[in-house]
Amino acid sequence: MRELATTAMIELSHIDRHFQVGDQLVKALDDVSLHIDRGEYISIMGPSGSGKSTLLNLLGLLDQPTAGTYFLDEVDVTSLDDGQQAHLRNKAIGFVFQMFHLVPRLTAAENVELPLVLAGVPVEERKRLIEPSLEALGIAERAHHKPDQLSGGQRQRVAIARATVMQPGVLLADEPTGNLDHKSGEDVIAILEGLVDQGITLIMVTHDMDMGRRATRQLRMMDGRLDQDLRTSNHGPS
Amino acid sequence: MxxxxxxxxxxxxxxxxxxxxxxxxxxxxxxxxxxxxxxxxxxxxxxxxxxxFTQFGTTIVAINPGKATTAGTSMGMFGTERPLTIEDAMALEQLPFARAVVPFVQGNAEVEFGGRRRRTTVYGAGPAMPEAFRMGVSVGRFLPEDNPAAPRAFAVLGSKMRDELFREENPLGQLITIAGSRFRVVGVLESKGTVLGFDLDDTVYIPAARAMSLFNVEGLIEIDVMYEEGVPVDRVVDGIRRLLTARHGRDDVTITTQQQMLDxxxxxxxxxxxxxxxxxxxxxxxxxxxxxxxxxxxxxxxxxxxxxxxxxxxxxxxxxxxxxxxxxxxxxxxxxxxxxxxxxxxxxxxxxxxxxxxxxxxxxxxxxxxxxxxxxxxxxxxxxxxxxxxxxxxxxxxx
Known part of the structure; x- marks a missing residue:
């Protein structure tokens, strides 16, 4: 084996995810095997219904495979129970959604605080973590605003702060620019790429070919299978 | 969290x-x-x-004729129970724990004075009643200690009765007519108010023996025994039951303690x-x-x-x-x-x-x-x- 195997962050082997819809069996994921190293920048592209989101949900432990094994940081997560998976989501995985999914009644800072609250992090330490996080994303002065007082780009930045405040190893982004104008989208991508430079593993689902091509590794999905796995040397605008 | x-x-x-x-x-x-x-x-x-209820005191035991318990066989073939009599009440007074014994008869009668008539409840009672039921006398006195079997024809008025019958007049010493018999008023009670719909002030009290002949009844409807504070109620009930069983030849009374009533x-x-x-x-x-x-x-x-x-x-x-x-x-x-x-x-x-x-x-x-x-x-x-x-x-x- 190559040396990389020991530093593998994610190891999927022969993953199936089948749904029964009426009397029809839908193979959302069909024998997917994937090896992802720490610090990779990956885009997942493909037409609607090709299984991109299912793959992302599965990587994020929001969904369970019908068959196959999934090792995350050398732990067989398919054998974990619901509570252990929730714990792992909290500690090791960050999510960024197309719809931001901010809690409307909480301020930006309180939204960022949520994963810390769920983890039971003491109040003083939370402050210590939240402030630099908001600072780094340029939304410190919006900390006490509610989501409806923020622009789309600002909302997504709050969501990124929330996804990274626990300092997870992997960041999963589902169409993170899908609801943003071009300029804000560029900003958000730049922020995400900055996180990659700091060592985070970024896996991003996107429809946007230009966005997708910026990743150092581009996966293409088709009918639940990995169709193409392309590596380029350096990320950035193509 | x-x-x-x-x-x-x-x-x-x-x-x-x-x-x-x-x-x-x-x-x-x-x-x-x-x-x-x-x-x-x-x-x-x-x-x-x-x-x-407790304003009448809690150390009171009520004795009523007849057995209230339901037995499997009818007691009818042994004849009806004997009535409670004035003599029973007098005998009960001899019990060591008895502080006061009050015989009771109740009836409705027309009370008349000076052309004013009022139909009301008339109680036949004994001289110990104010003590047993904590009743105060406002004017005059309560029924005196006479021979219980042949008391004088005295009457004591409830406060409302006095107001209705005498208005401003002094009732003491006046003669009133109750169901055709004449009684002399010797006192007026303090107001006691209404208890469960009974107006205790709209009444006349006369000696029990007089009331029995007035209403033509053979027995008392109740005898109330007020016992010394501190005597166990079981001993009181036992003593009364033994005495009355001896007098009547069998146990034919119902004894209710105030505590039971309150319970x-x-x-x-x-x-x-x-x-x-x-x-x-x-x-x-x-x-x-x-x-x-x-x-x-x-x-x-x-x-x-x-x-x-x-x-x-x-x-x-x-x-x-x-x-x-x-x-x-x-x-x-x-x-x-x-x-x-x-x-x-x-x-x-x-x-x-x-x-x-x-x-x-x-x-x-x-x-x-x-x-x-x-x-x-x-x-x-x-x-x-x-x-x-x-x-x-x-x-x-x-x-």
């Missing part, structure tokens, strides 16, 4: 829907207020009635309070349905948020407790408001209707609050469980 976080999260979501939360809590508040108010009235009523009465009043609380409970049930409805709506509205919390690593138990917490906070806040509302209305009632003694029981108030919290718990369980078991992927996708 710390308690502060928990309260903040439930608090903000309840405040986010102020009007809705208030209305839902109001449903519980009305229910709790109803329970508190109704039980307050019930409790007050109980204390009032008890006070009415029975207390039992009845407890049931009444409970029944009234149950009526209030129905409105609580309606409030609970309100909570179920609102929490079900809340879970539907916040499906996205539930999905998000799960994605951020919330345990199912955390989601469950957040929603359950909201239901409980709603119910508890409503309960507290209801408690204040109910107690407040009770106090108002006290001010405006002083005759109705309202007494808010701490026990029922705490019970009501505990019930409110339990209602929140029960009402919240189903929606909260649904929230906890949502599929996070589906929940995040929900519109």
């Amino acid at each position: 710390t308690t502060t976080d928990f309260l903040r999260l439930t608090g903000t979501s309840l405040i986010a829907h102020r009007a809705r939360s208030l209305l839902t809590a109001l449903g519980i508040a009305v229910g709790i207020a109803a329970v508190v108010l109704l039980t307050s009235i019930g409790e007050g009523l109980q204390q009032f009635v008890m006070a009415q 029975v009465l207390g039992g009845v009043l407890d049931m009444l309070t409970f029944a009234v609380a149950a009526i209030g409970g129905i409105s609580l049930l309606v409030g609970a349905i309100g909570i179920v409805t609102i929490m079900t709506i809340a879970v539907n509205e916040r499906t996205n948020e539930i999905g998000l919390l799960r994605a951020l690593g919330a345990q199912r138990s955390q989601v469950l407790s957040l929603f359950l917490g909201e239901a409980i906070v709603l119910a508890a806040a409503g309960g507290l408001a209801g408690l204040l509302l109910g107690a407040g209305l009770g106090q108002l009632l006290r001010v405006f209707v002083p005759a109705l003694p309202v007494q808010t029981s701490v026990f029922y108030a705490l019970l009501a609050e505990a019930v409110a919290v339990s209602i929140g718990l029960v009402a919240g369980v189903l929606p909260a469980r649904r929230a906890a078991h949502l599929d996070p992927v589906e929940a995040l996708r929900a519109e």
Whole structure:
């Protein structure tokens, strides 16, 4: 084996995810095997219904495979129970959604605080973590605003702060620019790429070919299978 | 998650829907207020009635002719029981623990003085009655210690009777006619008020033996024995029963202690309070349905948020407790408001209707609050469980 195997962050082997819809069996994921190293920048592209989101949900432990094994940081997560998976989501995985999914009644800072609250992090330490996080994303002065007082780009930045405040190893982004104008989208991508430079593993689902091509590794999905796995040397605008 | 976080999260979501939360809590508040108010009235009523009864003293035993217990075979073939007589009462006076013995006969008769007539209850009683029943004499004296078998024709008036019959005149020494017989008024009693619908002031007291011949009855309807304080009631009952059994040849009387009467009465009043609380409970049930409805709506509205919390690593138990917490906070806040509302209305009632003694029981108030919290718990369980078991992927996708 190559040396990389020991530093593998994610190891999927022969993953199936089948749904029964009426009397029809839908193979959302069909024998997917994937090896992802720490610090990779990956885009997942493909037409609607090709299984991109299912793959992302599965990587994020929001969904369970019908068959196959999934090792995350050398732990067989398919054998974990619901509570252990929730714990792992909290500690090791960050999510960024197309719809931001901010809690409307909480301020930006309180939204960022949520994963810390769920983890039971003491109040003083939370402050210590939240402030630099908001600072780094340029939304410190919006900390006490509610989501409806923020622009789309600002909302997504709050969501990124929330996804990274626990300092997870992997960041999963589902169409993170899908609801943003071009300029804000560029900003958000730049922020995400900055996180990659700091060592985070970024896996991003996107429809946007230009966005997708910026990743150092581009996966293409088709009918639940990995169709193409392309590596380029350096990320950035193509 | 710390308690502060928990309260903040439930608090903000309840405040986010102020009007809705208030209305839902109001449903519980009305229910709790109803329970508190109704039980307050019930409790007050109980204390009032008890006070009415114990005002006659608690060391009293009542003896009535006949056995109240139901036996398997009819006692009829041995003949009817012997009546209680004046002689029985005189014999009871000899018992060492007897402080006062009062024979009783009761009847209705027309009382007349100076052309004024009034139909009223006439009691045949003995001279020991004021002592036994803690009655005060306002003018003159009560019936004197005569030969109980042949007393003089004296009468003592209740205060209302005196007012009705004599108006401004002095009744002492006057002759009144009761059912055609003449009696001389020797005293007037202090007002005793009404007990369970009996106006104790609208009466005339005459010696028991006189009343028996007046109403043409063979026996007394009751003999009341007031015993020395501190004597065990069982010894009193035993002594009386032995004496009367010896006199009558068999045990043919019913002996009721004041304590028994109070127990029975207390039992009845407890049931009444409970029944009234149950009526209030129905409105609580309606409030609970309100909570179920609102929490079900809340879970539907916040499906996205539930999905998000799960994605951020919330345990199912955390989601469950957040929603359950909201239901409980709603119910508890409503309960507290209801408690204040109910107690407040009770106090108002006290001010405006002083005759109705309202007494808010701490026990029922705490019970009501505990019930409110339990209602929140029960009402919240189903929606909260649904929230906890949502599929996070589906929940995040929900519109």
